[in-house]
Amino acid sequence: MTQVGEGHETAADEAGPVLTFGAPTVGEILAERYQLEQHVNNDSAGRQVWRGIDVVLRRPVAVVLRHPGGDSAAEMLQAAVAASRVLHPNLVGVYDAIDEEQRAYVVREWVEGESLRDLIAAEGPLDPARAIAIAHSVADALTAVHATGMVHGNVHPGTTLIGDDGRVVLADARADEADSVEADVRAVGGVLYFALTGHWPHTEVGRSALPDATRDSAGNPAAPRQIRAGVPAYLDDLTMDLLDRRVAAPAAEALTAELGRLDAAAEDEEFEDVGPLRFVQSGGTATEPARSAPKILLGVGALVIIAIVGLVFGIQAINRSGKPDASSTSTVGANAGAQPGADDPSDAPQGNPVKIPLTADMVRIVDAPGGQRKDTGEAKYTVDGDPDTAWEMSWYGSANFGGLKDGMGVLIKLPEARALSDVRVVTSAPGAAIDIRTGKSDPGDSTQGDKKILKEYTKLSDSDSDANTGDHQTLTGFDPNQKYQYVLVFVTKLPKNDDTPGYQVDVNEIELYGY
Structure with a gap:
């Protein structure tokens, strides 16, 4: 507790x-x-x-x-x-x-129970129905607070408590002049995002005890559906609208009404029938979030284009009827060019990703050409479950490994191919640029083998060290319709280390999540 x-x-x-x-x-x-x-x-x-x-x-x-x-x-x-x-x-x-x-x-x-922060740390991201129920309770609490003219000012996973009896309560109001009703409402989006992904999307928290969201080069968090499979589209849209300051935030009571509607749909397992998002404002009229109108127009435009294209192809098909078509047996699927082991989209994984156990015999160090391969054998410290042990890299004169090589990494070799969700990396300091790459085989633990890996593996994610303000990174980019067996976690840029003469970082833990 x-x-x-x-x-x-x-x-x-x-x-x-x-x-x-x-x-x-x-x-x-x-x-x-x-x-x-x-x-x-x-x-x-x-x-x-x-x-x-x-x-x-x-x-x-x-x-x-x-x-x-x-x-x-x-x-x-x-x-x-x-x-x-x-x-x-x-x-x-x-x-x-x-x-x-x-x-x-x-x-x-x-409150006899635990915080949402601790619940996620112990069990991982929640299923959509439970995430909705928790966010609904928090929004309902804020509706009561705002009705008195107050602001809570301290809504986050640590102050969202889950009682052993299932009750969800919001604790420890801490409003000051800098807080606002809008910030409270957007914080509900943060709680919903955290419940769905296990990551905190709000940058204003600073150096947080919570894992930071995966972000693009502009600092925007990745949508929940990009991080894990099984998040309904309407829930993904609602979460990202609440986080997007370009979209007008609803009143707490309107958000409570919408989450209540979704909560009821989740109880009846009618996710597909909930319809468009609709915030019911205090005036009693139903309105869409500010971004919905362009979405509707875009959808209508797309339908018109599809109709026109269908008409053209229909006329062409009539004109070609009775004529043999040499290409009629050719098939171009959505997985054309995909890595071997890819499944049909209908087999896409469902449910929450789980941590895949990794052992020392499943990992090894990969050193880019120009390296001396002095760190062979240290990969085991990244998967031993002990944050106090680490793969301790050598220090270099500049962030790009002194210009000697492109980087270094840890190759993960799974016993068999499986669908993957993300890779989570803990380093000794913030600022390291890390990406993930995948391939078809391990050509061997040697200089030539490492050279072949870096030449043939496909990069799935990019990381800008200037954007990595934390020492916990979550790397995504896996196709949910594919299976992977060989994954390379590759460090391309080092942070400045004040304890050494130059640039250096330790890799403490690597965790792989999949289905």
């Missing part, structure tokens, strides 16, 4: 001061009422989160403490007082807010 306090999803060890003077202890009773039972964790601002007992009402509570109190705790206490006035089944109840000058604390409802 993990409870979180106020604050965004930044890593706790990079946060502000941790409570030291006047630090609480197990068994201590605060305000002659709240007995501290267990220190759960520290949130991103250095506040301590405790599980406690209200000795008067004999109920479990969560206690969030910060040091010092006084003026520095005013924002936290004001947000707690405001939140206490909103009663809703999808909002964590706030019971008390106390300032002792040396320290201040907020007492709130204890």
Whole structure:
């Protein structure tokens, strides 16, 4: 069970001061009422989160403490007082807010369960129906908050709690002048995106404890359907519309209505019959997101073009009737030129991708021509499940391996071809450019074999080191209708390493996901 306090999803060890003077202890009773039972964790601002007992009402509570109190705790206490006035089944109840000058604390409802962040870390991305249900609950909670004129300001997977009884609650409002109703609504899109993909799409969180979304050269996150199979198109559109600031954000109540409609459709397993997105605004009229009108026009235009082309080909077919056609037995499929092992599109994988177990005998180092192959044998450290071990590269005088070679990588050789989803790479520092490449065979663990791999393998993804601000990267590009057996994770650019004379990075973990 993990409870979180106020604050965004930044890593706790990079946060502000941790409570030291006047630090609480197990068994201590605060305000002659709240007995501290267990220190759960520290949130991103250095506040301590405790599980406690209200000795008067004999109920479990969560206690969030910060040091010092006084003026520095005013924002936290004001947000707690405001939140206490909103009663809703999808909002964590706030019971008390106390300032002792040396320290201040907020007492709130204890939710027996786990955060969405921890749920995804343990189980991976959720199925669309469950993701919709969670986002629906969060939007419903925000509708209640916004109806009072308040802003929550702290909606993310760490403050979205999933109770053991299935209840979804939003915790720890933290609004300040920079927060807005629109930001709350777009954060629901972030929660939905995270539930579907396991990645956080909002860049304003900064160096986040959550895995960053896969992004294009402009910094835009890849759509959920590009990351995993089985995400319905209407849900993909809704998620990306909420994240796209060019598309007007709906009111929380309109988003709740739409998610409620989708939630009901998911319960009845009628995904294909939900129809177009429709945000019902407070005026009672149905409207489409700002981007829907161009989509409809584009669709109508496409139908007109198809009709014209069909008419032309129909006339030609009539004119050719009775004449032998030498090419009538030729077939050009969607998989023309595909890698051997590709399946028919009807066999595309369904469901959530799973982590594929990798062992030391399934990986090896590939060194581009010009390399000395000194790292042979270190690939095993990237798949041993231990983040403290790593393939430690040598350092170079420039980011492009000192101009000596194109790069280095780890070749994964699966026992048999299978459908793949993505590759997840953990490095010792941000800024490394990494791509994935696939081929038909391993020509051998030798200089000539490596040279042949780099010549013949097909690159599926590109990575710009300037855009890689995190040390966790997710690489996509696999065709869901194909199966792959040989995958090369290839580093093409190194980050500056302040601990060495030049450019260097360690590859700590490589994980492969598929179906």
